[in-house]
Amino acid sequence: MKNARDFLSLLTPYRKHAFFACLSILIADLLGLAFPWVIKIVIDDVLGKKNIFLLNALAIALLFIFIVKFYVGFVREYLVSFIGENVVCDVRNRLYWHLQRLSVRYIENTPIGKIISGIIGDVESIRKFLFGGVIDFIYSFFNIFFVLIILFILDWRLTLISLIYMPFFGVVFFKLSPRLKEKYEFVRTKYADLTARLHEVFNGIRIVSGFAKEEYEANEFGFKQKEILNASLRSHRLGILLWMASEFLSSLGLVTLIWFGARAVLSGRISVGTLMAFYSYVGMLFFPVIKMVIINNYYQEAVVALGRINKILIEVPRIEEPKHPVRLDTIQGNIRFREVSFSYDDTREVLFGINLEVKESEVVALVGKSGAGKTTLINLLLRFYEPTKGVILIDGYNLKDLALKSYRSKIAMVLQDDYLFSGTLRENILYGKPQAQEAEVIEVAKLANAHQFIVELPDGYNTHIGERGVKLSYGQRQRISIARAILREPAILILDEATSSVDSETERLIIEQAFKKLMSGRTTFIIAHRLSTITYADKIIFLENGRITEMGNHFELLDRKGDYWRMWFEQTRNVNYTSQSSSGNETENLGSGS
16 A cells, blocks of 8 residues: 555646546546447347347447547547656656755765666656556556446346456465565666666776776676576566466356356347357456556566665755755855864764864865875865764854855865766866856866867867766866866865876966966865975865874974974975986986987
8 A cells, every 4th residue: 555655646746637547548448348238239139130220320329439439548648648757757856856965975875876777777667667557557447347337237147157266366466466576676676786887897997998807897797687687587487477377267267157158048048149248348357457467567666666766765864954044145264173073984083173273265285194084174164974073164154054055156176086077178167157158268278277288179168078078188187177166266165186187397387377366365275195286375284093283384384393394305305316316317318329
């Protein structure tokens, strides 16, 4: 019953359409029941009494019935298509929007392939049931109901004889249906696993090819396919068994009916026309029963799919919009972390008691070894995660109280492995500010040192860059990400290893031409590995094991000769050593060349 209510809830917005669809099905069903009765009249009254007038009247009546049935059938099919397409669209939209509301943690911890499988595959199973099952189920239900009434009117004894095998079919049906549902659930799970693996393999195709793992991945794909094949065949066997059982029992019913029916005609209890009509109506009774068995296969598959969708929809977003959000028209950029701690798994903390005050327009650099907590701190500022302890204040307001969409609209970021969408270069630059003019796009591309390589491409700014920008080099992708951030004109700017993928000369140009202009008048957070890129920062925060160990500007921290000084010394020593080695090699090569 719960599953039926779930499906009915999908139809609630279209109840008027559903009502008229059911009405058209009812009318078509009733009209379809007229033909066997006409056969009865023809045999008993027209042929027996040679009544030509009655024959003409019946022919005209049948022609009218078929015309009306054609029109009603068209209306029925269109309404069902209209409802089905809209329901599928609604479910996909609802699922997609809910996934957007869920926390970054949920998306990161769920294989993308499984999410795609839910949006596409599970919704498609519901679509198949709505189009291939619901209309036939309603039609069959009405058909069985009205045929039974007619059969009892024609001869109640023969009707009971016709139904003698129905209880056996009911036992088989209710015994096999739960097992059928389990099989479909297993198949859907395996399909989701396969989709997830395909997504991973094709996203990591360079690694697969580079490590010569094509054969291994092909074998893994074949193994997963074999699992799905075997599970699908088991579910098909159950479905076929259910179908054949219904067909066999209905055939037994017809054999029994023929024997008893013929004896009833010979005894004079019923006429030949009545028996012929009875046979026709019994066929109309058993065929819907068999059809409902087939529909049950669609239904069980759709129930599993709807269950998987509901499992996602009941997932509560960890990052929720406040009931009475504070909307800031402008953000000054005064930020304060007060006793902030955080744990990813609610057991082991990765940030401990962070106290940090950032004033408007300050440039703050976060440095430290990998895993020190730099990116986690930025994720808290973006409110991808919530602090387990403490509070983050934005211009004096608790970050939890701010309208999330409005707040994030005033932030721009450039990440180390930044994401570009399939489409054109122009579309990717415009992503943060779609209303920008062409001149603005070109200006920010020049500031990001990207304009030159863009205009050299055959289609310029209209060049399609493929999924994740695969047609561009790593450095080119980074420059497009920087241009996108500049165009957004944010109040808070986040640069997470933003120039790590470009050469030193390009890095110098980007910092001088783009970042310094972009950071002017904006609160900026920089995560950097190369300390030479953040010497101009107003405040440098050194993190180690989730704690702030040092804070100050570049020269203050060098004077202290602590953690920052040691990292600086190590990097500059390596640079000097590399430079000297390069100079030596160059001299040696020049000497050998002479």
